[in-house]
Amino acid sequence: MYRDLSQLIYDWNVDPSSTPKGPTDLQFLDETLRDGLQSASVRHPSLEEKAQIIRLMEQLGINSVNLGMAFASTNFHEDVVGLAK
Numbered sequence: 001m002y003r004d005l006s007q008l009i010y011d012w013n014v015d016p017s018s019t020p021k022g023p024t025d026l027q028f029l030d031e032t033l034r035d036g037l038q039s040a041s042v043r044h045p046s047l048e049e050k051a052q053i054i055r056l057m058e059q060l061g062i063n064s065v066n067l068g069m070a071f072a073s074t075n076f077h078e079d080v081v082g083l084a085k
Helices: 047-060 074-084
Strands: none
Touching: 047 074
């Protein structure tokens, strides 16, 4: 049995050649508009609703947003282009 979890879990976010600089180095990437919309049973929000979600993410301090899978369909492509503009 492992007593040291570092032997079981590799943190891909840590550069082993550097030491952590502190909590101010944290950045957040939200993939709600990508991963959250992959289920066939999910209701897809309108372009304006997606834009509102992004505005709320900005207020929360989210650094980056994955706008979606533009290659998945024409509708997704149009939404991603619209959100990027």
